[in-house]
């Protein structure tokens with residue numbers, strides 16, 4: 001009788017530990033994803049779009065990068081279009097290459113960048 005009580009007690013503790021461990025891992029993964037997006041933005045996107053997303057860099061002004069802090073700009077940009085532009089590059093209406101396709105980015109990296117881009121909205 002007492003043996004089975006001990007066993008059950010251990011079982012509950014193990015389940016609790018697993019749940020705790022799983023939530024710690026997923027929290028760490030969320031942190032890692034947002035840190036990566038910020039780093040990728042700084043390394044690959046900021047020279048045109050600016051670290052602040054305003055597009056006020058020399059390259060950004062030259063190529064006509066939009067101000068992503070502007071709610072109207074954010075509203076006009078769908079997640080699907082943003083994802084496509086990052087994946088395939090972006091050509092302006094007059095046929096100029098504004099942005100080349102991203103290199104070495106996974107779908108989840110791109111998803112993270114779209115989410116990061118949304119954080120610029122004022």
Ligand code: HEC
Pocket residue numbers: 040041044045046047048049055059060063064065066067077081082083085086090098099100102113114117
């Ligand atoms: C060589 C300069 C340059 C670089 C580097 C660059 N972009 Fe762009 N990007 C532009 C320009 C110019 C546009 C067109 C105007 C606009 O929407 O800001 C654009 C457009 C976009 C759009 C909107 C597309 C649409 O459908 O309106 C997204 C989203 C975007 N860029 C994300 C990124 C991300 C993320 C990176 C980094 C992986 C990046 N860009 C790197 C210049 C650049």
